Amino acid sequence: MKSFLTIVLLLVMVQAANAQSHVSKSEYARYNCKFAPKGWNNSEGKLMCPACDKENEVARKKKIADDKAASAAHNLRNEKLKAENAISFKKKQAEITAKNKVTEVHVTMPKTSATENKKPEVPVKKGPVKLGKDIELYAGWGMGMFTHNSRTNFFLNENKDTVLKSNDYLETYAVWRENKNNFPKNIGIVLLKETNKISNGREQNVADIVDLKGKRYFNNNTISTIFHLADDYFVVCKSPTLPEWRSYGNNYTGYENVEIYNLKTKKSIKLDKDAGRFVSISIYVGGRKIPGEPDLVPFLSRVYTNYDEDVYCLNANREMVVKKIPKADR
Structure with missing residues (x-):
């Protein structure tokens, strides 16, 4: 106490x-x-x-010193952690290198005199590629005309010989890796450097289909996009006065005039504009089935402003049919 x-x-x-x-x-x-x-x-x-005032100043200086010491300790911990991570990374890289290392085999060649050395063979010049009747053209992409980082201005055959090349081509499209839905032979799609000046002063590149000699099929400068659906069916998009809103992946949004064109029959199916000035479509890349009709294979979707949908399909006879699907059944 x-x-x-x-x-x-x-x-x-x-x-x-x-x-x-x-x-x-x-x-x-x-x-x-x-x-x-x-x-x-x-x-x-x-x-x-x-x-x-003196005590407050002492307290202020003490806080500054404490904050500085805490910051230095934090930086020291970070540097230590960074060094430990670098050591760990190098260790893992060394383990991966050792694991993937291929054993080197050293072969001792017998000595030869200068007289035994053969003269280098003269390289054989490759002659021009002879074009056959039916050639499947290969290019950057096989389905759509969307921008990518591998611009090519030529077409190849299955032997990777260049069979058609032009400085007038900005991009070429045909079969890619394999025959996508029976892409027709002897033709390819090109996006030309030639442009079409539209109403607001902007310019759009012209698209067309060419044969093995580079002859254009449509010769219509209002065509801005062409892509293949299946067999002889192609989608042709024309925007003579207004630019498209956007085209990305398998979606094409905002074209003034769209039609499904058959190169063999020269017949077309025109897609109406609904309530607006544009047509928006999407490509089906597989997976969807039409209920109750297993023989129908969907290729193109056209969705309206009220969310009703037209699905363009090929039947068992490879004929184009359209299935109208209301919003409630989608």
């Missing part, structure tokens, strides 16, 4: 000694001191008590 009273007495004495250096009496009401009694005569003090 005595020790407790002694501790309390010491704390009071320390507080009193500390307070003596502060301007805490009521006659110095113009000072703002933390030890002054809070009341009317000291609540409006405008001048900082010198002792309070």
